[in-house]
Amino acid sequence: MIRVLIVDDHPILRSGLKEIIMRELHPITWGEARDAQQALAEVQSQDWDLVILDITLPGRSGLDILHELKQARPKVPVLILSALPEDQFGKRALKAGASGYMNKESAPEELVKAIRKVLAGGRYVSPVLAEKLAVDLDGKGEQYLHERLSGRELEVLRMIASGKTITQIADELHLAVTTIGTHRTRILEKMEMTTTTELIRYALRSKLVD
Numbered sequence: 001m002i003r004v005l006i007v008d009d010h011p012i013l014r015s016g017l018k019e020i021i022m023r024e025l026h027p028i029t030w031g032e033a034r035d036a037q038q039a040l041a042e043v044q045s046q047d048w049d050l051v052i053l054d055i056t057l058p059g060r061s062g063l064d065i066l067h068e069l070k071q072a073r074p075k076v077p078v079l080i081l082s083a084l085p086e087d088q089f090g091k092r093a094l095k096a097g098a099s100g101y102m103n104k105e106s107a108p109e110e111l112v113k114a115i116r117k118v119l120a121g122g123r124y125v126s127p128v129l130a131e132k133l134a135v136d137l138d139g140k141g142e143q144y145l146h147e148r149l150s151g152r153e154l155e156v157l158r159m160i161a162s163g164k165t166i167t168q169i170a171d172e173l174h175l176a177v178t179t180i181g182t183h184r185t186r187i188l189e190k191m192e193m194t195t196t197t198e199l200i201r202y203a204l205r206s207k208l209v210d
Contacts, residue, residue: 004049017111036058149191
């Protein structure tokens with residue numbers, strides 16, 4: 001029996017994933033989580049053979065909790081399935097412990113291929129991400145400004161770009177308003193910008209929010 005936990009805030013997408021996977025892999029038992037808090041609770045309460053994790057979740061992002069998931073269950077493979085660009089988020093996800101990164105626009109058969117690979121103990125890297133990694137290895141790849149940010153800073157940037165206020169971000173991340181303000185200041189410094197408007201324009205242009 002293969003135990004799969006799907007973490008995504010869209011019920012229709014979770015149902016669609018089940019249908020795709022069940023056509024090729026069985027028997028399977030399922031678990032579902034719609035946000036980061038539920039995902040952490042599910043991972044801590046029982047064993048899973050695979051976690052399929054979205055990045056864009058209510059409250060904390062998938063990337064933000066990935067380290068905690070791997071701490072709780074070091075051996076469980078985590079496949080990131082996101083609408084965000086592979087070339088901008090894939091490398092960060094792999095470094096954080098993910099076994100693979102897929103874009104939601106990928107073909108169903110490619111998803112099954114990725115799942116089979118990570119269940120077998122391997123890593124799945126799409127052609128787009130593989131090219132990005134190869135170019136970066138040569139030292140000739142384009143370095144995005146947001147690659148200078150820590151995981152938490154990137155999450156704060158994405159939340160700012162989605163239109164949330166500093167207070168709303170603090171509430172969702174369970175942090176002090178002053179802490180979020182400090183993150184915003186550091187983000188501006190690292191990205192060599194001076195206003196929140198510049199940050200939002202950059203994030204939208206770079207497709208950091210879906």
